[in-house]
Amino acid sequence: MxxxxxxxxxxxxxxxxxxxxxxxxxxxxxxxxxxxxxxxxxxxxxxxxxxxxxxxxxxxxxxxxxxxxxxxxxxxxxxxxxxxxxxxxxxxxxxxxxxxxxxxxxxxxxxxxxxxxxxxxxxxxxxxxxxxxxxxxxxxxxxxxxxxxxxxxxxxxxxxxxxxxxxxxxxxxxxxxxxxxxxxxxxxxxxxxxxxxxxxxxxxxxxxxxxxxxxxxxxxxxxxxxxxTMPIVPRLLEGRCIAIAKDAAFAFLYPANIQALKDMGARIIYFSPVADQSIPADADAVYLPGGYPELHAQQLGEAKNWQASLQAFLTAQKPMYAECGGMISLVDELIDQHGESWKMAGILSGTITLQKRLAALGMQSWHSSEGELRGHTFHYSTFACPLTPAAHTSRQKTQDQGEAIYCLGSLQATYFHAYFPSNYVASANLFLTATQNSTHD
Missing domain, CATH: 3.40.50.300 (P-loop containing nucleotide triphosphate hydrolases)
Structure with a gap:
């Protein structure tokens, strides 16, 4: 042509x-x-x-x-x-x-x-x-x-x-x-x-x-x-309602990720953990993206409605995907760059510690049965966690071990930021099924 x-x-x-x-x-x-x-x-x-x-x-x-x-x-x-x-x-x-x-x-x-x-x-x-x-x-x-x-x-x-x-x-x-x-x-x-x-x-x-x-x-x-010509997107999330945390603490969202979820048929609703909003009742799955939870640690630690809805959602075995800042909001304790300690949601055992030097940066891949889901990592904190990771990402340049992926009931949490259009099937599965590969001590 x-x-x-x-x-x-x-x-x-x-x-x-x-x-x-x-x-x-x-x-x-x-x-x-x-x-x-x-x-x-x-x-x-x-x-x-x-x-x-x-x-x-x-x-x-x-x-x-x-x-x-x-x-x-x-x-x-x-x-x-x-x-x-x-x-x-x-x-x-x-x-x-x-x-x-x-x-x-x-x-x-x-x-x-x-x-x-x-x-x-x-x-x-x-x-x-x-x-x-x-x-x-x-x-x-x-x-x-x-x-x-x-x-x-x-x-x-x-x-x-x-x-x-x-x-x-x-x-x-x-x-x-x-x-x-x-x-x-x-x-x-x-x-x-x-x-x-x-x-x-x-x-x-x-x-x-x-x-x-x-x-x-x-x-x-x-x-x-x-x-x-763009690739045909499979309608794998048809009829599913995905609740996405979106506020000053949860702001790191690729517009392409939101569009990918919509193109796969999902209905998107937003809520604010910083404002102590509960997970919407009609949500079939939850997405906790990255952001700056360390700047809003006090509000998140005092957000009882948000925390109670987390527990109820996971007790119901509904899928939840948390990446980087989203994962940070779920741990027992957050120590900020000033050395001050803050209680988080207490879903994932362990302590996140902010530091002045970069902890990880670069492109990585999450390999699963659905293929390679690509993305990146960029964080200034470390996670002291007693849980055994269910898997790890791999670094783009060296294929060395990358970020840990923690699975606890229906929760999957990691420092890794996924780019959903790189693998629609793998991305859809984050919000479709509750993993049974719980991490253990």
Whole structure:
């Protein structure tokens, strides 16, 4: 079937490393183009929850993952083709540095012929920006659309940068920001916690300068109608009601996970453990996602209705899946980063201890009889638990043992964050059957 050019330019926004300002620049561009009346779609490479929330606030539409390992090439192609054919601008925020990881942001860009926009923190350099950008372009190589110079001090500073870029376009620049997107130990804070977030985003959009002719010269990627084909999703959860904890303590939810549950036929309802809401009476299964339970430990420890409904739900042998923060909320005790102890729900024996250094990070897989369920882990805590894990995930790069998976009656709990579209059958089974493989001392 003949291919047709997209109606939208697509760029992969990447850098030499984390901390260069990829999210800030992506948010600034998304809000800038949105305010200009353009329909903007944004994707995030890699496993991430918080950056997509910020970027969704900037562009006004859900920000999905676009990752070759999590989704696979056909699904990535279909998502990108749909966005490109229905939008005016498509931005893909990369992960870490351009060539970091397997597959890397460069691999994703090259898989579809997407040009790369290099974000460079220019706060401590000038002409050296040119050397860095040439290296980014030629190492792979990648198709380089141009550069956005971030944290530029003055017009003279910007002129020195531009003179060093040779034949590479300076697509835009962003001055040093008095107000940046705030962060905490797992990355950015949640959008709802930033009272003036829209003000910050508007200021970023107003301060970003864009070379409009250079942007307009970015050619679209070609896709065919066949590229829009997504795999048929089995209706394995038809008629099932899944209750999902969703509030300030349980906020790490892939939009694609929710959509996957809906596509499989599930009806979704939400409730708030922090507000001491019980599990809804009509729920057939419960999903406790990750988040920041350590920031709401007192409320969760005092939430008697929530705790009683947990016990009743599990006594009824209804399936419950808890990941990372969701698992943390179920243990006996939580010791926060200040050394203070908090009582949790007491479902899983053991103590979670927050620490300042990272405990685990990276892509992992959960292998089961239904195949490989892919996802990631990212946490700053450790779990001292007397229970014997029913299984472990495996690390993507080495296939070494990864996170423990605890099964207790109808509960399955783990630090692992699952990406449901990577295996619909395995994901559905988390909410269909009560496991009988109880862990034991």
């Amino acid at each position: 003949s291919k047709q050019p997209t109606s939208a330019p697509i760029v992969m926004i990447s850098a030499i490393a984390s901390g260069q300002g990829k999210t800030t620049v992506t948010a600034a561009l998304a809000r800038h183009f949105t305010q200009a009346g353009k329909k903007v779609r944004v994707f995030k490479t890699g496993a991430d929850f918080i950056d997509p929330m910020m970027l969704q606030q900037a562009c006004g539409s859900p920000v999905l993952s676009l990752d070759l390992w999590l989704l696979g090439l056909p699904a990535c192609r279909a998502l990108l083709a749909e966005a490109a054919l229905q939008s005016d601008v498509v931005l893909i925020e990369g992960v870490m540095g351009l060539y970091d990881g397997t597959p890397s942001s460069a691999d994703l860009a090259n898989a579809f012929g997407v040009p790369v926009l290099a974000v460079i923190d220019a706060s401590s350099m000038a002409q050296t920006v040119g050397a860095i950008v040439l290296g980014l372009r030629d190492f792979g190589p990648v198709r380089l659309a141009g550069v956005v110079a971030n944290r530029v001090a003055t017009a003279g500073h910007l002129s020195m940068i531009q003179s060093a870029l040779r034949d590479i376009p300076l697509l835009g620049s962003l001055a040093r920001q008095e107000q940046a997107l705030p962060e905490r130990h797992l990355g950015l804070v949640l959008p709802d916690e930033v009272a003036d977030l829209d003000t910050i985003l508007n200021q970023l959009a107003a301060s970003v300068t864009i070379d409009v002719p250079a942007w307009n010269a970015i050619a679209g990627v070609e896709f065919s109608d066949e590229d829009l």
